[in-house]
Amino acid sequence: MIDLYYWPTPNGWKISIMLEECGLAYRMIPVNIGEGEQFDPDFLKISPNNRMPAIVDHDGPGGAPYHLMETGAILIYLAEKTGMFLPKDPAGRYRVIEWLMWQMGGVGPMFGQNGHFKLYATEDIPYAKKRYLDESNRLYGVLDRRMAGRDYVADEYSIADMALMPWFMLHRMQGIVMDDYPNVRRWYDLVKQRPAVRRGVDLGRELRRKPEDMGEEQKKNLFGDKQFQKR
Numbered sequence: 005m006i007d008l009y010y011w012p013t014p015n016g017w018k019i020s021i022m023l024e025e026c027g028l029a030y031r032m033i034p035v036n037i038g039e040g041e042q043f044d045p046d047f048l049k050i051s052p053n054n055r056m057p058a059i060v061d062h063d064g065p066g067g068a069p070y071h072l073m074e075t076g077a078i079l080i081y082l083a084e085k086t087g088m089f090l091p092k093d094p095a096g097r098y099r100v101i102e103w104l105m106w107q108m109g110g111v112g113p114m115f116g117q118n119g120h121f122k123l124y125a126t127e128d129i130p131y132a133k134k135r136y137l138d139e140s141n142r143l144y145g146v147l148d149r150r151m152a153g154r155d156y157v158a159d160e161y162s163i164a165d166m167a168l169m170p171w172f173m174l175h176r177m178q179g180i181v182m183d184d185y186p187n188v189r190r191w192y193d194l195v196k197q198r199p200a201v202r203r204g205v206d207l208g209r210e211l212r213r214k215p216e217d218m219g220e221e222q223k224k225n226l227f228g229d230k231q232f233q234k235r
Contacts (some may be wrong), residue, residue: 006030007060008079009050011037012208015112017170018075019057019082021204022163026086032207038219061085076108079163089162103150103157103164105169109225113141115171124227131230137179144185153193169195170205 007024010016023030031221035041035056042054051058051073059078064070072078080101083090091097118136121129147168150157157164174190175182182189195201 005062007033007062009033009035009047009056009058010208011056012212015055015168016057016208017205018167019059019078020207021041021166022079022089023169024083024200024204025166026088027083027114028082028086034208034211036211038213051080075167076104079104079167083163089166091160091162093156093160100158100162100164104167107164107167111143111168111171114143115174116180118176122179123177129221140178141181144180144188148185148187151191153192157191161195165195169201173205
């Protein structure tokens with residue numbers, strides 16, 4: 005059994021999708037990031053970076069419980085645990101890892117900043133909004149070129165696709181016209197129709213909140229000084 009510490013966000017969806025794809029038994033433990041539950045001392049023992057998702061595998065290495073944070077590390081761990089969605093041959097393996105790192109180092113941070121300054125920032129900063137929208141569109145272009153003539157980011161469906169797809173789900177909210185990137189659109193439509201992807205994204209659907217429904221205390225927990233306090 006795996007405990008999934010989770011909230012329905014693109015980073016959370018990466019891991020719920022992987023767990024569903026692998027058919028692993030898991031239970032979802034909500035971490036309400038709007039209410040500041042990511043700062044709870046017990047959660048920090050599992051995820052010292054006070055970010056979700058995180059997992060506890062009760063049948064970890066050597067049969068002992070094992071906790072892990074950071075989505076890229078979790079995806080690789082689950083792939084190696086199950087022997088699924090990460091090729092064993094070095095060329096294929098590192099191609100998948102290459103695009104997984106591209107998501108973690110580029111797509112996630114840049115799309116996140118684009119969404120923040122567009123939807124959540126307390127002041128209008130045109131320079132920041134343009135910078136991150138431009139960079140998000142650049143990254144769409146990178147993936148569009150990559151996807152020309154192929155179905156998946158690597159040679160076959162993998163943890164790289166699972167890591168990327170949730171971030172592209174938010175294209176409308178982020179002001180991106182996906183139809184400007186036809187290869188991305190084709191890949192996105194292919195991946196999102198997978199039953200396990202749909203189940204992973206539906207996990208905790210009742211917990212979701214629209215940006216306009218977020219209160220001041222929730223904004224402080226997500227974007228204010230509380231996250232920078234020494235712990």
